[in-house]
Amino acid sequence: MILSYIDTWSVVYYGTVIFFILGVTAGFVDWCRMLWMRRRLPPGPFPFPIVGNHFQTPKVRPWITWAEWANYYDTDMLTLWIGRHPRIILSDAWAASDLLEKRSDICSSRPRLVVMGDAINATESNQTALKYGDRWRLHRKIMHMAVGSQVIRNYRPFQADESKLLIRDFLTNPEDFELSIERYSVSTVSIIGWGRRIDQKNDYVALQALSFMEAVDFIIPGVFLMETMPALMLLPSWLYKLPALLRQGAVVLSKYFYMLTLESSENGKSAFNNYLLNTQNQHGLSDLEVSGLMGNLIGGGVDTTSSTMLSSILAMACFPEVQKKAQEEMDSVVGHSRSPTWDDIDGGRLPYLTALVKEVLRWRTVTVLAGIPHANTKNISYKGYYFPAGTNFTGNMWAIHRNPRDFPEPDRFRPERFLNGLENPYPNARGSNPFGWGRRQCSGQPLAEQGLLFSLGRMIWAYDIRPGLDSSGNEVKLDIFAYTESENTRPKPFKVQFIPRSERIHEIILQEATEAREALRIYDGETKLTREQAAAEAF
Numbered sequence: 001m002i003l004s005y006i007d008t009w010s011v012v013y014y015g016t017v018i019f020f021i022l023g024v025t026a027g028f029v030d031w032c033r034m035l036w037m038r039r040r041l042p043p044g045p046f047p048f049p050i051v052g053n054h055f056q057t058p059k060v061r062p063w064i065t066w067a068e069w070a071n072y073y074d075t076d077m078l079t080l081w082i083g084r085h086p087r088i089i090l091s092d093a094w095a096a097s098d099l100l101e102k103r104s105d106i107c108s109s110r111p112r113l114v115v116m117g118d119a120i121n122a123t124e125s126n127q128t129a130l131k132y133g134d135r136w137r138l139h140r141k142i143m144h145m146a147v148g149s150q151v152i153r154n155y156r157p158f159q160a161d162e163s164k165l166l167i168r169d170f171l172t173n174p175e176d177f178e179l180s181i182e183r184y185s186v187s188t189v190s191i192i193g194w195g196r197r198i199d200q201k202n203d204y205v206a207l208q209a210l211s212f213m214e215a216v217d218f219i220i221p222g223v224f225l226m227e228t229m230p231a232l233m234l235l236p237s238w239l240y241k242l243p244a245l246l247r248q249g250a251v252v253l254s255k256y257f258y259m260l261t262l263e264s265s266e267n268g269k270s271a272f273n274n275y276l277l278n279t280q281n282q283h284g285l286s287d288l289e290v291s292g293l294m295g296n297l298i299g300g301g302v303d304t305t306s307s308t309m310l311s312s313i314l315a316m317a318c319f320p321e322v323q324k325k326a327q328e329e330m331d332s333v334v335g336h337s338r339s340p341t342w343d344d345i346d347g348g349r350l351p352y353l354t355a356l357v358k359e360v361l362r363w364r365t366v367t368v369l370a371g372i373p374h375a376n377t378k379n380i381s382y383k384g385y386y387f388p389a390g391t392n393f394t395g396n397m398w399a400i401h402r403n404p405r406d407f408p409e410p411d412r413f414r415p416e417r418f419l420n421g422l423e424n425p426y427p428n429a430r431g432s433n434p435f436g437w438g439r440r441q442c443s444g445q446p447l448a449e450q451g452l453l454f455s456l457g458r459m460i461w462a463y464d465i466r467p468g469l470d471s472s473g474n475e476v477k478l479d480i481f482a483y484t485e486s487e488n489t490r491p492k493p494f495k496v497q498f499i500p501r502s503e504r505i506h507e508i509i510l511q512e513a514t515e516a517r518e519a520l521r522i523y524d525g526e527t528k529l530t531r532e533q534a535a536a537e538a539f
Contacts, residue, residue, distance in 0.1 A: 030084060040386040041086055044079035045069065050229065052081025057222030060485050063368055067091060067399035077385070082221045083228035085111075087373070087392040091399035093406060096437060097427035099382060099393060100374050104438030108132045111375035111392035114227045116218035119243055120250035126292040128372050132439070138283060139293065140443065146192055146272040146297055149446040155192060156342055156450070158523065161516035162188050162197070163455040164339075167462050168513035170498040171506070177313070178493065181306045182206060188451060189301030193294055194260065195269025197523040205260070205527065206302070212253055213299040216487045219372060221394070256534035257298075258291040260527060267525055272297065300444050304366050305451055307490035311364040312356075312456050316465040317496045318478050319413040323465060326352055326415075327501070330461045336504045339512060340457045353457050355415035357449065360456075361434035362401050363413050368489045370395030371436050401432060411480065462505055468495025 031049040038047070045053050057080065058065050066089045070078045076092030090096040100107050109132035110117075117123035124130070127139035145151065162184050169180035179201040186206040187198035198206055218224065226232045226242060237244035261273045276290050285293075316323040329352040334340050344350055374393040379386070402410035406424050407417065417423045422431045435442040442448075459465075467475040482492045500506040 034081065034084060037086065037388075038079065041079045042075050042077040042088065042385055043073040044075075044081070044089075047081035050084065052083050052085075052228065054082060054222055054225065054228040057082075059223055062220065062222055063396050063398040066396050067402075070396075070399060077383075080221060082392075083230075085392065087111075087221055087394055088387065090393060090395045092403065093400050093433065094427050095383075096393075096395055096400065096433070099376075099380070100395070100437035100440075101428070103376075103380070104440075106378045106380070107374050107376045107393065108439040109375045109377050109390075111373055111390055112230075113219065113372070114230045114233070115224045115246065116215060116372070118230070119226065119233060119246045120215065120218075121247065121288070122250070122292065125286060125288045127296060127443075128292075131375075132377060139289070140439075142276070142279075142283065142293060143297070143443045145275055147444045147447045152447045152450055155188070155447070156454075158191050158197075158520060159188055159451055160342070160454055161520050162191075163451070163458055164509075164512045164516040165520075166455060167458050168509055170459070170463065171500065171509055174496075174498045176201060177496070177498070178306075178310060181309050182210070182302065184455070185302045185306040185309075186298065188305075189298050189447075191271070191523050192301075192447075193272045193297050194264035195267055195271035195273070195523060196264055196525045196527070197520055199524070204530070205298075208253065208256060208531065209295075209298040209302050212257070212295045213303045213488060214486075216303075216367075216371075219369065219394075220487055251538050252531055252535045253295070254288055254291040255538040256529070256531050257295045258287050259534055259537065260529055261290060261294050263527060263529055264525075269523065297444075300442070301447065303488045303490075304442070304444065304448050307366040307488060308360055308364075308448070308452060309455065310491050311366075312360045312452075313459075313465060313496055314478060314480065314491050314494060315360055315363065315413040316460070317467050317494075318480055320466075322356070322413055322415060323460065326356055326460045327464075329353065330457070334461055336502045339508055340454070340461050342454070345453050345457065350457060351419060352415060353453065353460070355418040356460075357452050357456060358418040358431065359413060359415040362407065362417070362432040363411075364483070364489070364491075365397040365401050365432075365434045366488055366490070367434070367436070367442075368397050369487050370397050370400075370433065371442065372440070374437070374440060395433070395437070397433070401434075462500060462509055463498040464501055466497045466499065468497055 028049070034047055045056055047053055066078055066080070070076065070089070070091040076090070076095045078089040078091060080087045080089055090099070110129055113123065113129050117129040122129045127136065127143065130136040130139060166180055166184040170177055173180065183198055183201050183203065183206065186203065186209055190205065191197050221227065224242070232240055233243045261277065264271070265273050265277050273294065276293060280290055329350060330340065333344055333349045375390050376387060377389055379389050401407065404410055406426055418431055426432070435445040467478050470476050476495050478494055482494070483489045484492060500509065
C-alpha cells in the first residue's frame with residue numbers, strides 16, 4: 001500500500017517536472033523563433049517570451065506612445081509584439097500607401113483577430129473581420145447596395161430633412177447637442193436600413209447601435225490579455241469569464257439586429273433590410289451574416305458622423321477665425337434669406353466648406369487606428385524588411401495625420417491645407433486617409449461625406465458657435481486634446497453656445513424644421529423589441 005502510494009507520487013512528481021521542462025523548452029524555442037524573425041522586421045521594443053510587448057504597451061491611448069516610440073527608433077514602421085506575433089504600426093502616410101494601397105491586391109486581408117473575431121464568432125461571418133476573398137467581395141458588394149456612391153444621392157431628401165431638425169435642436173436644446181447629433185446620425189442610417197426614423201434622443205435602437213460599435217475597441221493591442229494568449233479562450237468560464245461574456249453578448253446583439261430586421265421588413269418601406277432578406281437565400285447568407293451587415297451599417301453610420309460633427313463644433317469654438325471665413329463664404333453664396341441647398345454644394349460654390357470637412361477628418365480622425373488591421377496574403381519584402389504572410393499592419397492615424405512634414409502645425413485647424421490643391425505633397429489626391437486604405441476603405445465614406453457637407457454647412461450658416469459659459473457667465477476654456485480613449489475617438493463632453501446669426505435665420509430654422517418633420521412622417525414607427533426578447537430567443 002505504501003509502496004503503491006510512493007510509486008503514484010513519483011509518477012506525478014516526475015511527470016510534472018518533465019512537463020515543466022518541456023514547457024520551458026518549447027517557450028524558449030518559440031522565443032528564439034521570435035528573435036530570429038525580429039532580425040528582418042522594423043525596429044521596436046524588445047519582446048519578452050510568450051507575452052511579447054503586451055505589458056509594455058499602455059492600456060490607455062497607446063497610439064500616442066507608439067508615435068513616441070517611432071520617433072525614438074527613427075522609423076516609420078514600428079514592430080510591436082502582441083504575444084508571439086509581430087504587429088507593424090505604420091506611422092507614415094507614404095509607407096502605408098506603398099503597402100496598403102499600391103499592394104492592395106495582397107494587403108487587403110485580415111490577420112487573426114482573437115477578441116474581435118474568434119471570441120465573438122465574427123471571423124467567418126462579419127465583413128469587418130473576413131479575410132480577403134470571395135466571401136468578403138460578396139459582403140462588400142451587398143453593402144454597396146446600401147451606401148455606394150451611386151445610391152446615396154437617393155437619400156438626400158431625408159438626409160437634408162434630418163439635418164434641418166438637428167439644427168433646430170441646437171436652438172431649442174443646446175445643452176443636449178451631443179445627444180441630438182447621435183439621434184440625427186442613427187436616424188438617417190436607420191431610414192436607410194430599416195425604413196424607420198429615430199425621433200427621440202436616447203432611443204433604444206440608437207443605444208444598441210452605439211453598443212454594437214464598442215466592439216472596435218477589441219482591436220486595441222495590449223488591452224486584452226486574450227489577444228496576446230489566445231489559449232485563454234479555452235479556459236472554463238469559472239476560471240476566466242471574459243470569453244463566455246463576449247460570446248454571450250455577441251449572440252444576443254446579433255439576434256437582436258436580425259429580429260429587428262425581420263420585424264421592420266413588415267412596415268411597407270423600401271429599405272436595405274428588404275433587399276437583404278429577399279436575397280439571403282440567393283447569396284447563401286446566414287442569419288448571423290445578415291445581422292452583421294445590418295449592424296455594421298447602423299453602427300458605422302453613428303460613430304463616424306456623430307464624432308466628426310462633435311469635433312467640428314469644437315474646432316469652430318476654438319478657432320473663430322476659421323468659422324468667420326466659412327461664414328463669409330456662406331454669406332456671399334447663400335445669404336440670410338434662404339438656407340444652403342444641395343445645388344450650392346454640388347456646384348462647387350462652397351470650396352472653403354469642402355476644405356473644412358476634409359480638415360476636420362484629418363485634424364481629429366475618428367478611427368484613430370484606421371479601423372481594422374490589414375494583413376498580407378503573400379510574403380512581402382519592403383525597404384529591406386521581410387513581412388511573412390499574415391502580418392498585422394495597423395495604421396496609427398494619430399501619427400500619420402499629425403506628421404509635421406505633411407501637415408505643419410498639425411494641431412492647428414486650417415482648411416487652407418486643402419483649399420487650392422494640396423498644401424504639401426501626399427501619396428493620394430485626397431490629401432489624407434480618414435477612411436483607411438485600398439480595398440478595405442470604409443464602405444460608408446460616400447454617405448458620411450455627403451451628410452457632413454450638408455449638416456456642417458447648414459450649421460455654419462445658422463450659428464455663431466462660441467465656448468459655453470460657466471456659473472459666473474464667463475466663457476469656459478475648451479481643450480482640443482480632451483478626447484475619449486476609444487479606438488473610435490470623440491471629444492469628451494464640452495460646453496458651447498449656438499447663437500443664431502440673424503433674426504431671419506432664426507425664423508428659417510424653425511420654419512424649415514416644421515416642414516421637414518412633416519415630410520419625415522412617412523418614416524415614423526416604433527419597435528418594442530428589446531435585447532431581453534432577443535436573449536430569450538437566442539437561448
